Amino acid sequence: MVAAVLTVAAGLGVRAVAGGEFAKCAGDALYTVLVHTLVVLVAPRVRPARAAVVAAALSWAVELFQLTGVPDDLGRRSTLARLVLGSTFNPPDLFWYLVGAALAWAVHRALRPGAAAAPVC
Template sequence: MKAKPILPASIPGAVPARATAAAAALVTVLAGLGVRSAVDGDVAKYAGDALYTVLIHTLVVLVAPRVRPLTAAGAALAFSWAVELAQLTGVPAELSRRSALARLVLGSTFNAPDLLWYVAGAGLAWAVHSRLRTGRGPGRP
């Protein structure tokens, strides 16, 4: 007898996790746009840094819906740090001059405090993901 391939949709929890991750990604982008339109300066910048890592976390869950919260947060943090550290090379700055998308994803200038704010975003994403994964939402024990 031939084994059936396991498709992501057939993995228990994969479809709801993907739908939740897609909704969370949209909410994260809207939150980032909202912060940018409501405040200026460091508050907007550092909130954007944290939300960048939250967005990466949601994209990790979208691709791998059964991923553990700590693994997704670690991957999002590692990616965020890698992008920030890559800014030391000047490559992201050059790409950002040529493409608005590259500027949004890669940034252009290294800023050491951003590394801390990525940790804050990863921590927030981990906490929300953990809470959702255990099924303990607001008002639940």
């Protein structure tokens, strides 16, 4: 749960400090990091690679769902729907979701119990 809160805080922090394209790309990547975190919360024993694939697939599904126009309609009526589903399909977002999945995989792998410690020097 702490990881989910930290991820949301990171997303809000990026938006507060940076703007434009950097904040948008970072937000897309952090969206998938959050999905990865939620996957781990639901299935704590999931392996990092599987969690990353599921997170990327769910992020892509949401992005592709935007092609229907339904998320845009829901987002006009609900802030939560807009935050979760977005509104407009943007092909580059698909790449940034993969970046987020890779980042989440690396952190999850490093933090897994029994993970090899990194060399000091």
